[in-house]
Amino acid sequence: MRCAARRWPAPCALPAPPRSLTLVPCARRCTRPLPRAVASGCRPRRPCAWPGERRDRGVEVDQVLVCAGVRSRAILERLGHAVPMIAERGYHIRAQIRDEQTGWPADLPPVVFEERSMIVTRYRDTVQAASFVELGHPDAPADPRKWARLERHVADLGLPITGPYQRWMGCRPTLPDYLPAIGRAQGADNLFYAFGHQHLGLTLAAVTADLVTALIDGATPAVPLAPFDLARFA
Ligand SMILES: Cc1cc2nc3c(=O)[nH]c(=O)nc-3n(C[C@H](O)[C@H](O)[C@H](O)COP(=O)(O)OP(=O)(O)OC[C@H]3O[C@@H](n4cnc5c(N)ncnc54)[C@H](O)[C@@H]3O)c2cc1C
Numbered sequence: 001m002r003c004a005a006r007r008w009p010a011p012c013a014l015p016a017p018p019r020s021l022t023l024v025p026c027a028r029r030c031t032r033p034l035p036r037a038v039a040s041g042c043r044p045r046r047p048c049a050w051p052g053e054r055r056d057r058g059v060e061v062d063q064v065l066v067c068a069g070v071r072s073r074a075i076l077e078r079l080g081h082a083v084p085m086i087a088e089r090g091y092h093i094r095a096q097i098r099d100e101q102t103g104w105p106a107d108l109p110p111v112v113f114e115e116r117s118m119i120v121t122r123y124r125d126t127v128q129a130a131s132f133v134e135l136g137h138p139d140a141p142a143d144p145r146k147w148a149r150l151e152r153h154v155a156d157l158g159l160p161i162t163g164p165y166q167r168w169m170g171c172r173p174t175l176p177d178y179l180p181a182i183g184r185a186q187g188a189d190n191l192f193y194a195f196g197h198q199h200l201g202l203t204l205a206a207v208t209a210d211l212v213t214a215l216i217d218g219a220t221p222a223v224p225l226a227p228f229d230l231a232r233f234a
Contacts, residue, residue, distance in 0.1 A: 007109065014123065014202075016123050016125075061190075062190060063190045063191075063192065063216055064190065064191045064192065065192045065193070065194060065212060065216075066185075066191070066192070066193040066194075066195065067193070067194045067195050068195065069171060069173045069201075070086075070138045070171045070173040070195075071138070072085070072173070072181075072193060072195040072196075073085045076181075076185065076193060079186065079187065079188065079191070080186065080187070081185065081186060081230045081233075081234075082230070082234055083175075083181070083230060083233065084175065084176055084233055085173055085174060085175050085195070085196055086135060086174055087135075087136060087137065087138040087171035087172070087173065087174070088133050088134070088135060088171070088172040088174045088198065088199070089133075089134040089135075089136050089138075089142075089169055089171050089172070090130060090131070090132050090133065090134070090169070090170055090171075091130065091131060091132045091134075091142070091143075091146040091147055091150065091167075091169050092128050092129060092130035092131075092150070092167075092168050093128070093129050093150045093154075093165040093167055093168075094127070094128045094129075094165060094166040094168065095126065095127055095161050095162060095163055095164070095165050095166070096125060096126055097122075097125050097127060098162070102160055103127070103160055104120065104122050104127040104159070104160050104161055105122070106122055108122055110122075113153070116157075117131050117132075118130065118150065118153050119131070120159065120161075127161050129150050129153065129154055129159075129161065130150075131146075131149075131150055131153075132146050133172075134146070138171045142167075142169040143169075144167075146169075147165070147167045151163070151165060172199050172201070173195050173196050173198065173201070174196065174199075175196040175233075176233075177232070178198055179196070179228055180194070180195065180196040180197045180198075180204065180208065180228055181193055181195055181196040181228055181229075181230050182194045182208060182212060182215075182225055182228040182229075183215070183225055183228055183229040183230060183231075184215065186230075186231070192212060192215060192216060193230070194208050194209075194211075194212050207222075211223070211225065
């Protein structure tokens with residue numbers, strides 16, 4: 001049997017699984033929970049208003065950053081943007097490490113089982129096996145066969161991971177050209193957006209936050225943002 005592997009001795013990884021990933025906390029200028037304001041019907045002060053919004057309702061804010069993952073589509077489409085974003089749904093199972101001697105090693109970097117399209121990642125006290133790209137509606141029910149398949153992979157490979165498993169399904173926000181959407185909304189100079197980071201939202205969160213901060217500050221972003229403007233789908 002032929003076996004090949006590449007090991008990165010010091011990969012960047014989270015010590016613990018993220019509860020909720022969002023780009024918002026990284027944007028230094030955002031001092032209040034702006035997406036919540038968007039959720040409750042916030043209205044940009046100038047120069048446009050949300051369609052159908054009454055003047056005496058909504059929340060007055062100086063700047064709004066829309067970074068609601070796949071849900072950004074509905075928000076930006078209300079402002080007339082074309083946002084052909086889909087949900088690439090992924091699945092994982094997670095198990096507690098009960099015994100450090102026999103469980104998945106703490107110092108092992110994430111391991112990809114290529115023939116099974118599965119990646120196994122150790123966190124502080126849990127280990128996670130993830131896989132799948134499912135093109136589906138964000139609100140469609142999860143497909144339990146995919147969790148069962150992951151559990152089968154773990155058993156077939158004889159990995160030192162034992163249930164019970166915590167099951168999870170999430171949406172990767174993906175645009176047709178696989179580039180994110182980062183920019184200023186059309187017709188509203190105080191409304192910005194940052195989403196569509198597909199499989200790399202965590203990896204790109206910090207650099208995106210820097211770009212958005214520069215944009216909001218009126219500074220020159222480190223890279224030109226034209227390729228990320230939603231106008232490319234108009
Ligand atoms: C199985 C799987 C494994 C992955 N592994 C990696 C990896 O190893 N590395 C990596 O870089 N990326 C990975 N990703 C991709 C990464 O998770 C996404 O790219 C990232 O989560 C996108 O970040 P986001 O902040 O744009 O959206 P989200 O993480 O979806 O966050 C959007 C937030 O906005 C909130 N929200 C939605 N609508 C509203 C509203 N109307 N009002 C207020 N709030 C709202 C949501 O509740 C959520 O908290 C993985 C994805 C999956 C599914």
